[in-house]
Amino acid sequence: MIKQFSLRLLALGLIATSWGCGTGGPQGQVVGSTIRVNNIVSAPIGMTWVPSGVMHMGASDQDVRNANDVKNRTVQMLGFYMDATEITNAEYRQFVNWVRDSTAHSVLGDYRDLEDGSQVIDWKKKLKWNDADLQDQMASYYVPNTESIWGKKEFDNSKLKYHYEAFDYDQMAKQSVPGQNQNRLNYLMKYDVNAYPDTTVWMKLFSYSYNEPITHQYFWYPSFDKYPVVGVNWNQANAFSQWRTQLWRGYRDSKKMYLEGNFRLPSEEQWEWAARGGRTQSPYPWGGPYLVNKKGCYLANFKPNRGNYSADGGLYTVRADAYWPNDYGLYNMSGNVAEWTSSPYEINTYSNVSDMSPDVRSRAKDSDPTWWKRKVIRGGSWKDVASFLQVSSRDYEFADTAKAFIGFRCIIENIAPSLSNKTPKR
Numbered sequence: 001m002i003k004q005f006s007l008r009l010l011a012l013g014l015i016a017t018s019w020g021c022g023t024g025g026p027q028g029q030v031v032g033s034t035i036r037v038n039n040i041v042s043a044p045i046g047m048t049w050v051p052s053g054v055m056h057m058g059a060s061d062q063d064v065r066n067a068n069d070v071k072n073r074t075v076q077m078l079g080f081y082m083d084a085t086e087i088t089n090a091e092y093r094q095f096v097n098w099v100r101d102s103t104a105h106s107v108l109g110d111y112r113d114l115e116d117g118s119q120v121i122d123w124k125k126k127l128k129w130n131d132a133d134l135q136d137q138m139a140s141y142y143v144p145n146t147e148s149i150w151g152k153k154e155f156d157n158s159k160l161k162y163h164y165e166a167f168d169y170d171q172m173a174k175q176s177v178p179g180q181n182q183n184r185l186n187y188l189m190k191y192d193v194n195a196y197p198d199t200t201v202w203m204k205l206f207s208y209s210y211n212e213p214i215t216h217q218y219f220w221y222p223s224f225d226k227y228p229v230v231g232v233n234w235n236q237a238n239a240f241s242q243w244r245t246q247l248w249r250g251y252r253d254s255k256k257m258y259l260e261g262n263f264r265l266p267s268e269e270q271w272e273w274a275a276r277g278g279r280t281q282s283p284y285p286w287g288g289p290y291l292v293n294k295k296g297c298y299l300a301n302f303k304p305n306r307g308n309y310s311a312d313g314g315l316y317t318v319r320a321d322a323y324w325p326n327d328y329g330l331y332n333m334s335g336n337v338a339e340w341t342s343s344p345y346e347i348n349t350y351s352n353v354s355d356m357s358p359d360v361r362s363r364a365k366d367s368d369p370t371w372w373k374r375k376v377i378r379g380g381s382w383k384d385v386a387s388f389l390q391v392s393s394r395d396y397e398f399a400d401t402a403k404a405f406i407g408f409r410c411i412i413e414n415i416a417p418s419l420s421n422k423t424p425k426r
Contacts (some may be wrong), residue, residue, distance in 0.1 A: 014310040043424065044248065044412060045264075047081040049328040050274045057272055058350060059392045060283040069347045072390045075355045077273045077416035080268065082136035083409035085320035085331045085337065086228035089219055092197065097239050099160045099195040101127060107138055115426040121195065157196040164242045165190050170361065193239040197231035201404040214316065222372045228337045228407040234375045234399035237265055237340045237408040246412065261413040268343040268376040268394065269358045270411060275333035275379065275391040276372045277326030291386055299384045300325055302337030302389055309382070316404075317382050334389040337407035338377040345374040345396035364399070373399045381405035 014052070043049065099142045104110075104127050111119040128134060135142065143154040168187040176182055198204075198269035199219050200212040210365055218224050219231070232240075244263040252259045266274065273284050282288050286299050293299060298312035300323060309315050313322070317336055325331045344362040353360055362371040374396040380388030383405050387393060397406060 016202070043081060046083055046085070047412070048084045049413075049423055050080055050082050050270075050328050050330075051278075051423065052079040052418050053077055053254065053273070053278070055269070055271060055273045055276065056393070057278055060281045060288075060390065063289060065097040069349070069394055071350045073350050073355070074355070075269060075353070075358050077270065078357050078413070078415070079421065080164050080266075080270065080332060080411045080413045082270075082274050082328075082411045084329055086337055086407040086409050088226050088320050089229050092229040092232065092240065093219070095243050096157070096160065096195050096197075098243065099162050100157075103141070103160060104134070104138060107141075108134070118268045137174040158194070160195040161192050161193050162239045162243060162270045163190070164239060164246075166242065168363075182261075191235075191239065193235050195236070195239070197229060197236065198233075198402040199231055201231040201402055205404050207350045225323065227317050228320045228332075230317070230404050230407055231402045232339060232406070232408065233402040234265075234340050234397075236402075240408075241410050248412075260415065261414050262348055263410045265340055265342040266410060268341040268349075268378060269353070271339065271341050272377045272391055273334075274328060274330055274411075275326065277328045277330065277333075279327065283392070285330070286289045287392060287408065291389070300332070300389055302335045302380060302406045303383055303385050314382060332379075334379050334391065335384075337379075337405055338381045338384070338395065339379050340397075340406060340408040341378055344372070345394070360389075370398070377406055 017038055040174065053075050053076075054074060056072065056074050059070040105121045105123070105125065108125075109162060110122045112124045114120040141159050143156050143158055147152075148154050166189050167184060168189055172182060172184070172187045197219060199215055202215040202218065202272075216225070219229070238257070241263045249259050267375075276282060277285050279285075279287055284291070284299070289302070291299055291302075298304060300330055301312050301314045301318045306309045310334075314336075318332075321331050323332060324338070326333055343360055346352075346360070349360055362372065375398070377395050377397050378391075380393065380395075383395070386393065397403060414424055
């Protein structure tokens with residue numbers, strides 16, 4: 001019996017030898033797996049590289065607000081791509097239009113079957129929004145005739161919702177047990193977020209001020225295409241980032257290209273590192289300590305002097321690419337609109353973060369205290385005084401609140417060049 005078993009093993013060994021062991025290397029050597037997808041990394045359009053380095057974070061000047069929340073700390077930062085400008089109206093409108101069109105395709109049943117039996121939207125089918133049959137099937141998404149004063153059907157943008165799902169990798173990593181399979185559904189988070197920005201913020205926030213024209217025109221009028229989008233809360237900014245990742249992933253998958261990282265909001269430490277532009281202990285992105293150059297021209301859009309808003313060239317916001325960029329090629333890191341970050345606002349954050357790629361995260365539930373839902377905003381805006389423009393200044397807003405002076409920009413991380421501190425080849 002033992003002899004017969006040995007003969008079987010020998011036969012299996014001979015078969016394996018004749019097959020070449022499948023993916024073995026030359027002469028039976030270990031050379032590593034070379035069957036990989038294309039790993040060419042291209043910079044996303046409109047983004048610029050922020051290199052790795054050491055940052056002396058915290059107050060570069062006196063704490064004018066006396067908030068005592070910007071203590072000095074030295075940390076090591078990893079490189080990443082960041083939008084050169086704030087997300088513009090035109091860019092955010094692309095997101096809104098995608099949600100509108102995908103909603104219509106879903107209502108009309110425009111799907112195509114995949115090999116695994118699942119279905120996806122068939123984007124090759126064209127939508128004719130002036131078609132009466134389409135409007136009838138989409139009737140619930142239109143303003144009722146009794147509420148319209150223009151004599152034609154109006155699409156109700158407030159009903160546009162973007163649904164997305166994501167895994168809570170933090171909890172998955174913390175609760176994982178070696179050798180045991182994880183039920184990924186336990187960490188699946190689902191979101192339904194209103195896609196359309198709150199265009200009424202121009203009227204809500206300024207009492208006894210006539211802002212109705214900018215309320216009607218700012219988001220849709222072509223002259224404002226290159227202006228930063230406002231009226232977007234923290235949840236909407238995250239939804240936009242996830243949608244952007246979906247587009248990027250879909251294209252790279254179709255080309256069999258490797259995908260690294262997701263688009264997301266920067267942490268407040270990443271934002272400060274990018275805003276400094278490689279300068280150490282400078283109060284502003286352009287250095288400082290002044291807000292004007294040699295010719296007396298303002299270097300940012302804010303509230304100069306005692307309230308002469310237009311002295312810097314803009315009564316409200318200005319184009320997202322106005323003024324000179326900092327040394328990393330980033331525009332309006334101070335002024336124009338304040339920007340959402342991914343970080344929760346806590347006074348003593350700087351005392352608790354790691355000195356290696358610092359980051360603090362929290363996920364507040366609806367039942368949690370209101371103060372848990374504060375998110376850090378950075379950079380100051382067109383309505384703020386100079387102290388808010390300092391790269392170290394911190395402020396906060398609630399995650400579900402939209403304002404006429406808050407926008408955002410995205411980052412995407414590329415770890416390989418970050419670790420060696422090499423600028424990726426475009």
